[in-house]
Amino acid sequence: MSGHTKSLITWLVLGIIGLSLYCLFFNHVFPVASIDIRLTKEEALNRAAEFVVGRGFDLKGFDKTVIFYSDYYASAYMQQTQGIKKSNELIREGIPVWFWRIRWFKELKKEGFVVDVDPSTGEIAHFHYSVLDDEKGANLVESQARAIAEDTVVFQGVGLKDYELKDSTTKKQKERTDYYFEWKKKDYKIKDATLRIRAEIYGDRLGRFKRYLKVPEGFFRYLRRESSFGTLLFMVTRILILLLSIGAVFLIISQKQAKFNWMFGLIFGCIVMPLKIFAFLNSMPLVWNFYPDTISKGVYIMMSLQDALISALSVGIMIFAYGTLGELFCRNFGQTKIHLFGAIKNKRIFTLGPLPIVIVGYSLGFIFLGYITLFYLIGTKFFNIWMPPNTEYSNILGMTIPFLFPLTFAASAAIREEFIFRLFAISFLKKCTRLTWLAILVSALIWGFAHSTYSVFPTYVRGIELTIFGIILGMVFLRYGLETVIIAHYVIDATLGAWPLLRSHNLSFIISGIIVITLASIPSLILLIVFKKEDKYGNFIKKGTPIKDGM
Numbered sequence: 001m002s003g004h005t006k007s008l009i010t011w012l013v014l015g016i017i018g019l020s021l022y023c024l025f026f027n028h029v030f031p032v033a034s035i036d037i038r039l040t041k042e043e044a045l046n047r048a049a050e051f052v053v054g055r056g057f058d059l060k061g062f063d064k065t066v067i068f069y070s071d072y073y074a075s076a077y078m079q080q081t082q083g084i085k086k087s088n089e090l091i092r093e094g095i096p097v098w099f100w101r102i103r104w105f106k107e108l109k110k111e112g113f114v115v116d117v118d119p120s121t122g123e124i125a126h127f128h129y130s131v132l133d134d135e136k137g138a139n140l141v142e143s144q145a146r147a148i149a150e151d152t153v154v155f156q157g158v159g160l161k162d163y164e165l166k167d168s169t170t171k172k173q174k175e176r177t178d179y180y181f182e183w184k185k186k187d188y189k190i191k192d193a194t195l196r197i198r199a200e201i202y203g204d205r206l207g208r209f210k211r212y213l214k215v216p217e218g219f220f221r222y223l224r225r226e227s228s229f230g231t232l233l234f235m236v237t238r239i240l241i242l243l244l245s246i247g248a249v250f251l252i253i254s255q256k257q258a259k260f261n262w263m264f265g266l267i268f269g270c271i272v273m274p275l276k277i278f279a280f281l282n283s284m285p286l287v288w289n290f291y292p293d294t295i296s297k298g299v300y301i302m303m304s305l306q307d308a309l310i311s312a313l314s315v316g317i318m319i320f321a322y323g324t325l326g327e328l329f330c331r332n333f334g335q336t337k338i339h340l341f342g343a344i345k346n347k348r349i350f351t352l353g354p355l356p357i358v359i360v361g362y363s364l365g366f367i368f369l370g371y372i373t374l375f376y377l378i379g380t381k382f383f384n385i386w387m388p389p390n391t392e393y394s395n396i397l398g399m400t401i402p403f404l405f406p407l408t409f410a411a412s413a414a415i416r417e418e419f420i421f422r423l424f425a426i427s428f429l430k431k432c433t434r435l436t437w438l439a440i441l442v443s444a445l446i447w448g449f450a451h452s453t454y455s456v457f458p459t460y461v462r463g464i465e466l467t468i469f470g471i472i473l474g475m476v477f478l479r480y481g482l483e484t485v486i487i488a489h490y491v492i493d494a495t496l497g498a499w500p501l502l503r504s505h506n507l508s509f510i511i512s513g514i515i516v517i518t519l520a521s522i523p524s525l526i527l528l529i530v531f532k533k534e535d536k537y538g539n540f541i542k543k544g545t546p547i548k549d550g551m
Contacts (some may be wrong), residue, residue: 008359015363018370026499029084029376031075031387034091035098036120037397037504041066044100047122048115052104055152055206057113057129062104063297065288067398069101069116072455074193074213076223076388080457081191084380084387090190096125096211100398103289107297111135124156127209129202130293137176137203142168145179149199152209153183158197162186166196176203184214192216223457230459233452240446241420248325248428258328265323268419269316272412276312279408280305282399315412319419326423329431360480361487368469368492375465388455396497396516403501403515406494410520414489421447421470422477422485436478444470494520 379385429439448467501513
């Protein structure tokens with residue numbers, strides 16, 4: 001058995017181990033493990049509509065949207081004070097954190113409804129009726145309003161004997177009288193947080209019902225302070241990337257004879273731009289959830305589409321620029337091969353053996369999943385690391401077509417980040433420092449701390465986690481090529497996105513999750529179907545000799 005074959009087998013084994021660790025210990029590490037989805041969007045919508053109509057409201061003429069939502073601060077507080085395992089247990093036992101959020105709204109009208117439905121039990125966790133303060137209504141006495149509020153609470157299956165009234169407020173509006181009641185569950189605390197029920201009566205109608213974990217105000221201030229430090233770290237990485245970009249431009253000017261391969265960056269910029277547009281269209285439920293009722297729907301959607309187009313164009317230009325610069329440095333300065341793309345340029349696309357690219361790419365993606373599982377398993381247990389739910393991945397549930405996630409978010413993120421932090425940054429820094437290890441380290445540091453706005457606390461932890469893995473990505477990039485790290489990055493994001501679907505108890509979501517994982521195999525299918533090996537290039541697989549026709 002050749003040394004190269006042994007190397008590929010080692011990659012496969014490590015990939016299997018990484019994926020196994022992720023599957024086995026997921027529940028002990030990640031907040032999204034507490035998601036228990038038994039209701040589809042349609043079932044949640046029907047349940048919410050029944051509740052609204054049952055309160056005497058008419059939904060005719062309203063537009064609607066459905067998203068997946070979480071009580072960020074409640075979950076964050078539990079993660080910080082109770083740890084990941086206990087928090088997930090508390091959520092599964094009934095602390096309201098995850099919801100299907102259904103919103104009904106009218107164009108240019110304040111009147112509307114928001115209903116949060118528990119995805120596991122179908123219970124109503126939150127209801128809000130938006131109405132103008134000068135809307136006409138009844139003027140009940142407090143006892144009458146309280147009776148309506150208590151009936152609503154009892155109707156939701158909550159026994160008020162376990163609760164004590166903590167607040168009762170009256171507010172006289174111009175054309176009606178509103179009442180606000182809040183109950184606290186007796187002898188129940190999660191450190192300093194208490195379980196509360198709030199009911200508001202607008203005239204003689206239910207205006208709000210909410211069952212929630214009341215988090216101490218001091219925690220909000222602490223969380224905002226911690227998050228601001230993460231934002232600072234992120235801004236520093238933006239400045240560093242800008243400085244590298246300026247340095248690259250001056251270096252190219254000094255060379256005077258640089259020959260750009262414009263098509264390389266242009267092709268991938270043009271690939272990512274439509275992916276960003278598709279991502280916007282797929283996330284329309286999220287877009288409509290934030291519709292402000294003070295402007296027309298036409299204006300709002302045009303503004304949103306304009307923002308999406310500008311974002312897509314900006315990312316496309318960014319990939320074009322960094323792809324073009326990175327390819328130049330690889331070809332002329334960095335001595336780094338871009339194997340697959342080099343074969344395309346030299347019209348040898350039917351002779352390149354893609355097996356190492358596929359095996360190492362997928363194995364590296366699975367290794368990362370195992371790595372982050374161990375990292376946070378140890379970190380949460382021994383180093384006071386904690387994380388709130390990451391709705392970036394759970395929001396796949398609320399998208400129009402959930403399984404399109406890997407073709408939009410995952411693919412565009414993989415191409416963008418690998419072009420900037422591996423193709424461009426490493427190749428440029430190699431030229432400037434002539435030290436490969438320093439180029440890998442600096443690019444990994446910038447990439448890692450560029451993720452400091454993610455919901456991981458302390459905020460510098462995410463930077464440390466990704467810097468370590470970024471070093472591995474850099475070494476793999478130099479050894480196996482850009483395609484390998486793009487595949488790995490794509491597989492990581494696609495798998496993380498599919499996991500909430502696969503863990504649900506709903507067949508349609510499970511099928512969508514399977515489709516997501518299937519789509520994650522697209523890079524390997526393209527490589528294995530389109531490319532075939534010939535003896536000259538088969539030596540690359542059998543003996544590990546470099547490909548001579550790369551860029």
